[in-house]
Amino acid sequence: MIDSILDRMTLEEQVSLLSGADFWTTVPVERLGVPKIKVTDGPNGARGAGSLVAGVKATCFPVAIALGASWNPDLVKQMGVALARQAKSKGAAVLLAPTVNIHRSGLNGRNFECYSEDPMLTSGLAVAYIEGVQGEGIAATIKHFAGNESEIERQTMSSDIDERTLREIYLPPFEQAVRRAGVMAVMSSYNRLNGTYTSEHHWLLTKVLREEWGFDGIVMSDWFGSHSTAETINAGLDLEMPGPARDRGDKLVAAVREGKVDAATVRASARRMLLLLERVGAFKSKPDLTERAIDLPEDRALIRRLGAEGAVLLKNDGILPLAKTSLDRIAVIGPNAATARVMGGGSAQIAAHYTVSPLEGIRAALSNANSISHAVGCRHNRLIDVFKGKITVEYFKGRGCNGDPLHVDTVDKGEFFWFELPSDELDPADFSARMVMQYAPEESGEHVFGMTNAGLARLFVDGRLMVDGHEGWTRGANYFGTANDEQRGAATLDAGRSYELTVEYEPSMASEEGINLIAVRFGVEKPLGEADIAAAVETARNADVALLFVGRDGEWDTEGLDLPDMRLPGLQEELIEKVAAANANTVIVLQTGGPIEMPWLGNVRAVLQMWYPGQELGNAVADVLFGDAGPGGRLPQTFPKALTDNSAITGDPAVYPGKDGHVHYAEGVFVGYRHHDISAVEPLFPFGFGLGYTSFRWGEPRLSVREMGPDGISVSLEVTNTGDRPGSELVQLYVRSPKAKVARPDKELRAFAKLLLQPGETGTAVMKILPRDLAYFDIEAGSFRAEPGGYQLLLAANAADIRSVIDLPLPAGYMQPPSTA
Incomplete structure (x- = not known):
């Protein structure tokens, strides 16, 4: 059937298959009955075509490092089955996952999205994940191929890696995905590999992937990650994403006419695209692209079990598990206590059905909720707390928010990431939006307003310009490097009074790297200080046990930027030291996307690493703390005593974070525990380490x-x-x-x-x-x-x-x- 369709296709129709139609779908050829299909992020949930921060709700599963910590391929395969079901609920036929890049530096912003520092563990889990997804008729997409172990200058950086290191460390998960799991799709990475963009890398995409490993699926670009016409298709890149075509379309047709690309090369890529459609059943029944939210009890139970399976008990002097009946007073403290940090940031984000915070989970686990006291102590957020409340959004044709609005929405969160605008009459390159909301502070005093925007924006408080994200706008680290660094303004506000906040936004489509996004995020908060730490200390002092929930969140562990260091951000280390001094029974519950330094380790009785385990976070935490489930996790990544103990952190910027557009993997195959072994550098916690509740x-x-x-x-x-x-x-x-x-x-x-x-x-x-x-x-x-x-x-x-x-x-x-x- 496929060859019959190809024989009847014009060159233009074959070429049309090789670029997306839009952000998430492929191009149909209706004349020949070739349908379009939808792809969706991501590794820990199927988001669909909605915004990263809104849209149809989806089930939020644990992130990859939490799966790596489970060392449990059987459970990971079950999660793959569940994710396939979720993808179908979003009308998608292709899941853009899993991510199998290797934990190299400990600072990678997407460390949480990857399984392990070890290629064998990564391979085993990736194969299980893919088998689960593809066994249900959904294509998996293994990524990012290859050498994408950092977010610093990721669109242009060259990862310079010798072939032995590639073959032994960085390529095996991709190889095993092809050979053992029959993965249907591979996504090329943004970066260059040894000087050549991976989307144009013939050795990588054709010699190794297709000729050596026998891959017969499609290779797609990361979004806006292709940069040429003849070079990409001749190298083996089948699908340019997203659409509409930038370097394909008429440019590719012309390249064939001019002899720069062989017509047989186009036909071969088009054939692989049609084969993908056949494999996901698109020819048997026209794909239904409708998006639905399905929240299933079996998914909830699986997420809760995975949370405990991936929980790593790093220290325990016998205080855990806690006895529910013998504790009269429990202090639940920290920036991650009452807020559910369930996922990392970037393209892996979804709008979860619900989230359970640790405080909620602990209250639900105990019959006497009155025995629980709570204090925040300090914040650790990189960005000002996002605004939450009723927001009226008016959309206008053209810039400047002039005339009558074309469309009006009501939302409940001050973050907008538009893949699609609410009306087809709005031009993504030439529209504007006004957001209006009321803010009534709970306490009087200085408040800080913050905003970051991919595009141009201004934030007003009662008509007075508070944050200017318009004049002098420059590119920063947010929204994958397409937005400015957060701009802030402070004002003294009175409790009980209502203030009108207005944000005016318009796009700016200029981009140095071809990535065009329209997004804005704004918020307000009253800063915390020493008085709040003191209040948390008193809360701990008056309790039988202090449960201290610290770590990071999806603003730190996120696509688009690497971490500045391996310490807990904000005043968390001070909070730990003071709480531990006030209460000898202090238990630390960590949520990070990778290793951290622990100068306070000797002052606390137990440390439990929970990672970002999905929407059942609070229930999984309570299960482990109170012994309803054991901590089943083992470290998938070495925790060094200090950042400088890491093999990539040598003090030479050419090794990390990179210099003059190149990052040299000078440590070769000696990554993670291999480095600690060969250099006799004792880690804080070794690879594979984890304690339990039995012997x-x-x-x-x-x-x-x-x-x-x-x-x-x-x-x-x-x-x-x-x-x-x-x-x-x-x-x-x-x-x-x-x-x-x-x-x-x-x-x-x-x-x-x-x-x-x-x-x-x-x-x-x-x-x-x-x-x-x-x-x-x-x-x-x-x-x-x-x-x-x-x-x-x-x-x-x-x-x-x-x-x-x-x-x-x-x-x-x-x-x-x-x-x-």
């Missing part, structure tokens, strides 16, 4: 054969729960290699098994490795090579806790070209 006894490991052969080898190990609570144990299998002609890590993760056991129950961890798991990539030979000799298998609870060492001979040398399965 386990490990038996002696057994091998299926005595030496490595072509069919591989299985390792089995009995594990018994010797405690009085159910719990999960993780067995990690590392390979240690003999000396080779290249420097190799001390050990490398090659398999793992997670067991959930009841008290007294014994289970068997079974792990299989293949000859390639002993290999490194030999650049000269262009192959994976394992030299003959004595290897070792290390059975470990984490990267620093080796329980058994097994000698494994490899009698004959092994070499595998990357083009073989």
